[in-house]
Amino acid sequence: MLNVLTRDEAVALIKEKTAQFVPETEKVNISSALGRTLAQDIVSKENIPSFDRTTVDGYAVIAEDTFGAGNSAPVQLDIAGEILMGENADFTLERGQCAKISTGGMLPKGANAAVMVEHTDSGEGLCLIYKSAAPYENVTKTGDDISQNETALKKGTVITPAQIGVLSALGVYEVPVYKKPVIAVISTGDEIVKDNPEKGQIRDINTYLLSSAVKNYGCEVYEYGAVRDSREEIENAVKSCIKKADAVLISGGSSAGTRDMTVDITDTLGKAYFHGIAMKPGKPTIFGIVENKPVFGLPGHPLAAYFVFRLIVTEYIKNIMNMHADKPEKSGSLAVNIPSNHGREEFLCVKFNENNEVVPLHTKSGIVSVLSEAEGFIRIPRNAEGMFKGTAVEIYEL
Amino acid sequence: MLNVLTRDEAVALIKEKTAQFVPETEKVNISSALGRTLAQDIVSKENIPSFDRTTVDGYAVIAEDTFGAGNSAPVQLDIAGEILMGENADFTLERGQCAKISTGGMLPKGANAAVMVEHTDSGEGLCLIYKSAAPYENVTKTGDDISQNETALKKGTVITPAQIGVLSALGVYEVPVYKKPVIAVISTGDEIVKDNPEKGQIRDINTYLLSSAVKNYGCEVYEYGAVRDSREEIENAVKSCIKKADAVLISGGSSAGTRDMTVDITDTLGKAYFHGIAMKPGKPTIFGIVENKPVFGLPGHPLAAYFVFRLIVTEYIKNIMNMHADKPEKSGSLAVNIPSNHGREEFLCVKFNENNEVVPLHTKSGIVSVLSEAEGFIRIPRNAEGMFKGTAVEIYEL
Numbered sequence: 001m002l003n004v005l006t007r008d009e010a011v012a013l014i015k016e017k018t019a020q021f022v023p024e025t026e027k028v029n030i031s032s033a034l035g036r037t038l039a040q041d042i043v044s045k046e047n048i049p050s051f052d053r054t055t056v057d058g059y060a061v062i063a064e065d066t067f068g069a070g071n072s073a074p075v076q077l078d079i080a081g082e083i084l085m086g087e088n089a090d091f092t093l094e095r096g097q098c099a100k101i102s103t104g105g106m107l108p109k110g111a112n113a114a115v116m117v118e119h120t121d122s123g124e125g126l127c128l129i130y131k132s133a134a135p136y137e138n139v140t141k142t143g144d145d146i147s148q149n150e151t152a153l154k155k156g157t158v159i160t161p162a163q164i165g166v167l168s169a170l171g172v173y174e175v176p177v178y179k180k181p182v183i184a185v186i187s188t189g190d191e192i193v194k195d196n197p198e199k200g201q202i203r204d205i206n207t208y209l210l211s212s213a214v215k216n217y218g219c220e221v222y223e224y225g226a227v228r229d230s231r232e233e234i235e236n237a238v239k240s241c242i243k244k245a246d247a248v249l250i251s252g253g254s255s256a257g258t259r260d261m262t263v264d265i266t267d268t269l270g271k272a273y274f275h276g277i278a279m280k281p282g283k284p285t286i287f288g289i290v291e292n293k294p295v296f297g298l299p300g301h302p303l304a305a306y307f308v309f310r311l312i313v314t315e316y317i318k319n320i321m322n323m324h325a326d327k328p329e330k331s332g333s334l335a336v337n338i339p340s341n342h343g344r345e346e347f348l349c350v351k352f353n354e355n356n357e358v359v360p361l362h363t364k365s366g367i368v369s370v371l372s373e374a375e376g377f378i379r380i381p382r383n384a385e386g387m388f389k390g391t392a393v394e395i396y397e398l
Numbered sequence: 399m400l401n402v403l404t405r406d407e408a409v410a411l412i413k414e415k416t417a418q419f420v421p422e423t424e425k426v427n428i429s430s431a432l433g434r435t436l437a438q439d440i441v442s443k444e445n446i447p448s449f450d451r452t453t454v455d456g457y458a459v460i461a462e463d464t465f466g467a468g469n470s471a472p473v474q475l476d477i478a479g480e481i482l483m484g485e486n487a488d489f490t491l492e493r494g495q496c497a498k499i500s501t502g503g504m505l506p507k508g509a510n511a512a513v514m515v516e517h518t519d520s521g522e523g524l525c526l527i528y529k530s531a532a533p534y535e536n537v538t539k540t541g542d543d544i545s546q547n548e549t550a551l552k553k554g555t556v557i558t559p560a561q562i563g564v565l566s567a568l569g570v571y572e573v574p575v576y577k578k579p580v581i582a583v584i585s586t587g588d589e590i591v592k593d594n595p596e597k598g599q600i601r602d603i604n605t606y607l608l609s610s611a612v613k614n615y616g617c618e619v620y621e622y623g624a625v626r627d628s629r630e631e632i633e634n635a636v637k638s639c640i641k642k643a644d645a646v647l648i649s650g651g652s653s654a655g656t657r658d659m660t661v662d663i664t665d666t667l668g669k670a671y672f673h674g675i676a677m678k679p680g681k682p683t684i685f686g687i688v689e690n691k692p693v694f695g696l697p698g699h700p701l702a703a704y705f706v707f708r709l710i711v712t713e714y715i716k717n718i719m720n721m722h723a724d725k726p727e728k729s730g731s732l733a734v735n736i737p738s739n740h741g742r743e744e745f746l747c748v749k750f751n752e753n754n755e756v757v758p759l760h761t762k763s764g765i766v767s768v769l770s771e772a773e774g775f776i777r778i779p780r781n782a783e784g785m786f787k788g789t790a791v792e793i794y795e796l
Contacts, residue, residue: 031609034613085587090597104589106597145767153770161614161704164606164609165603165766165770166767166770168605168606169603169766189502191483191502196569197448199449200481200503200504204566205566207566208563209559211562331729368564369567372560372563
């Protein structure tokens with residue numbers, strides 16, 4: 001009989017046993033990099049911007065020339081030239097000179113500030129400056145955005161549009177990312193049918209729910225489909241999935257015996273490490289390794305299966321790709337008391353009520369609509385003596 | 399000269415002028431539905447579950463038979479049969495009878511509760527019940543999850559794994575979604591080059607940043623690329639994009655004249671409605687309609703362009719697909735004072751410090767790395783007299 005672990009123990013064990021299963025790296029074009037995970041630090045080869053740029057339309061100046069300028073006492077400067085956008089400003093500003101410049105334009109040598117056109121008057125090669133400029137006022141200096149040799153993005157970063165912006169600024173058009181781990185999904189249960197359920201039967205939910213959760217987490221899915229609660233069928237499914245995927249999820253079956261079958265098959269084909277986590281939902285979670293590939297046994301109830309995916313399986317995914325840790329996404333105060341959970345760490349789907357308080361959604365096992373209605377979930381620690389109305393709670397993304 | 403609007407006025411005008419541009423509907427297989435937007439309410443044709451199911455392994459009973467049962471006074475019932483998983487329980491339980499049942503199994507007629515196997519003892523066709531069951535204890539009743547004719551999912555819902563779960567429970571394998579709007583992205587600026595920038599030039603950031611933002615919002619992108627600040631080039635780009643896309647985004651150019659060119663081209667090819675929103679960043683935003691397609695002029699600075707996309711363009715996308723409104727995702731308290739913003743609604747990138755306080759990230763125009771570093775953004779209302787350290791602020795997702 002395998003031990004029941006706490007969630008922390010379970011996650012630590014999974015991390016230890018899967019640490020070496022780092023996916024291979026590939027390069028993808030920046031246009032396909034959204035949602036992928038960086039496999040290397042991105043170190044800037046250059047300064048961004050690579051030249052001092054003005055942030056206003058107006059005149060590039062030597063700041064010191066403008067000191068003391070004001071509405072009643074403008075400073076007069078010679079217009080030494082105009083800097084066109086995209087042009088290398090290859091002349092040097094001397095004291096007493098200025099140059100016409102547009103937002104984003106390159107400052108000529110010698111210039112160290114810019115004055116907005118609104119604070120100037122010009123004509124006949126001369127410009128009156130009505131406002132003094134501090135050194136580097138209205139200027140983005142070389143390397144202000146990203147400096148040369150700076151680590152601009154860290155390995156393990158999941159690429160969002162913001163990171164795409166940084167990659168394009170650096171000219172990294174071929175982006176080193178981890179190959180998507182392929183995760184197989186097997187659904188088991190004698191009551192599960194593909195469609196048109198008779199009385200006593202239900203449609204396969206977990207195949208679709210878990211497959212989309214896998215994809216949503218940046219992995220590829222190998223959808224095996226549903227099998228009956230038969231040792232032979234499950235064993236064949238696992239063997240087949242181990243060949244095609246990097247990890248296997250088996251959800252269900254609902255009958256008590258199936259869970260033992262899953263442990264048994266895992267232990268026959270490889271090694272089972274635990275059977276049971278002190279968390280609710282998710283108690284009957286199984287973890288093992290078969291042919292250097294992790295096998296997770298998930299509960300049959302869709303809601304419980306989803307929570308085990310979200311809290312346990314994603315820790316494996318994050319670990320092998322160095323992804324950054326989960327952070328609570330929102331917080332709020334409880335609208336009601338929540339009773340003690342008697343020693344199991346508990347997770348509850350919640351939503352916000354009209355007063356923006358956090359309301360736990362009452363769930364019975366097997367209810368999938370709650371997941372769809374929820375705006376997140378909260379965590380009740382092990383051995384909490386219940387939580388009172390008004391308690392501040394952190395809400396995690398489903 | 400077109401008026402400068404407040405953001406609310408701008409969004410209201412965009413919604414009014416684009417309300418009829420609802421995308422066509424298509425059906426996609428449930429396996430491809432993740433991230434798409436529902437084009438119809440999903441009304442359940444049946445009860446889920448379609449039969450009373452037990453949530454435990456044990457015995458289906460008539461609750462009234464068990465009343466008064468306890469450890470020292472068990473109730474004895476005849477075992478009338480066993481219900482296998484997936485089987486139609488087509489017999490009726492009489493008073494004094496029970497039936498063996500597994501989690502998820504169908505209750506026989508007459509039964510209205512289940513007792514966990516842990517609270518029973520059985521042998522020789524008889525079962526001792528040591529705990530009384532209330533009516534419907536340990537039972538999910540017909541339609542408890544989703545009832546017949548209930549609207550299970552609303553039109554405009556963006557499909558997450560949770561919704562995939564509901565769709566599969568209902569047997570909706572072909573999902574009615576909106577066709578992805580195609581949004582064209584044009585980047586302008588004489589200083590912008592595809593790669594290998596010389597002094598005075600910078601790489602094209604906005605094409606990649608905005609294209610990925612468009613994709614991230616569930617739309618398709620038509621990437622036109624960068625053009626110079628020439629009336630002819632921009633006009634040709636807009637004409638070409640209008641033919642291929644449902645909406646056009648033009649970012650930049652940095653020079654003052656280009657923005658007027660964009661307004662002018664929009665007004666020549668169609669009609670420009672506004673040029674300027676009282677928000678920071680994002681002031682020089684342009685909106686018009688050409689051949690029944692919206693055209694948005696965005697600032698050239700990547701950060702400002704992204705904010706206008708996130709706050710203005712997405713309102714158009716959400717409007718035509720009935721997507722649900724934005725909600726703040728997190729909240730926190732300010733780590734520092736923020737000065738008054740003098741009448742413009744202001745948006746600031748922020749991150750959390752080690753004390754979990756909210757720190758605004760200092761940005762100069764044109765800085766893209768801030769976007770990547772930020773954990774969200776906050777909004778300073780128009781005419782706010784500044785905000786003090788400790789003020790609770792809501793944080794929106796970037």
